[in-house]
Amino acid sequence: MVCEVGRRCRKHLTCPDCARSWQRKEFKTFCEGTKIQPSGILTYFVIKTQRRGNLYYSIDELYKVIDDIREAVKRSRIGCSFFGRLEVSFSQTMGFNPHLNLITFGDVTPFLEILMRYNLHVYRRIKENEKNVSRSIVWYMCKFNNLGYEKGEIVRNALNQRKTIISSRHFKGLGVGDVSATDVDYSFLKPCPIRYREEVELRSDYASKRRREREALISKIEAIKKMYETA
Numbered sequence: 232m233v234c235e236v237g238r239r240c241r242k243h244l245t246c247p248d249c250a251r252s253w254q255r256k257e258f259k260t261f262c263e264g265t266k267i268q269p270s271g272i273l274t275y276f277v278i279k280t281q282r283r284g285n286l287y288y289s290i291d292e293l294y295k296v297i298d299d300i301r302e303a304v305k306r307s308r309i310g311c312s313f314f315g316r317l318e319v320s321f322s323q324t325m326g327f328n329p330h331l332n333l334i335t336f337g338d339v340t341p342f343l344e345i346l347m348r349y350n351l352h353v354y355r356r357i358k359e360n361e362k363n364v365s366r367s368i369v370w371y372m373c374k375f376n377n378l379g380y381e382k383g384e385i386v387r388n389a390l391n392q393r394k395t396i397i398s399s400r401h402f403k404g405l406g407v408g409d410v411s412a413t414d415v416d417y418s419f420l421k422p423c424p425i426r427y428r429e430e431v432e433l434r435s436d437y438a439s440k441r442r443r444e445r446e447a448l449i450s451k452i453e454a455i456k457k458m459y460e461t462a
């Protein structure tokens with residue numbers, strides 16, 4: 232099947248073209264919704280379940296959080312701007328890693344109240360409330376995880392057609408259509424580089440190799456010293 236502008240196959244989890252087109256569309260939606268920079272404190276959350284290993288269980292737990300956030304919006308408990316994505320990555324050592332990325336502008340109290348109801352692992356960082364900072368986070372959170380066909384299908388089944396984007400009214404109904412690669416202003420990537428998982432793994436491999444080499448060097452030097460001391 233041909234996958235191109237106007238006739239996308241829409242398999243965001245397995246088709247790199249659709250995934251990147253989706254990333255651009257969500258990113259553009261975020262940019263449109265923040266044309267006027269939201270005020271308040273910018274907080275970046277990464278939310279996971281404590282218990283790992285069961286993809287279906289973890290995804291369902293994260294959707295409880297998402298449902299509660301939606302309910303809180305309905306009840307006007309949450310009024311600030313927020314934008315999030317439920318993302319599923321995969322690593323050989325850890326397996327599937329479903330997590331909810333979320334950025335909020337303003338009071339985090341209602342979000343924390345919801346998160347406290349569940350057994351979650353929550354990473355929370357305050358970031359500078361600046362256009363390029365929030366854009367680089369959103370660009371990164373909407374990236375394509377190349378899971379391959381089989382794993383992509385497993386994730387698609389587990390998601391069961393539920394939306395992976397959760398956002399406040401500021402990002403609704405903006406009518407952002409297909410966004411071409413040349414339509415994206417990438418200048419946001421410069422001031423706040425975010426390391427991709429592959430880069431982090433590469434750096435950590437390199438660091439541990441260097442550590443082992445250094446340990447080997449030290450033990451060889453020790454052996455030489457001993458040889459002379461006993462001679």
Ligand SMILES: [Zn+2]
Pocket residue numbers: 234239240241242246247248249250
């Ligand atoms: Zn496609």
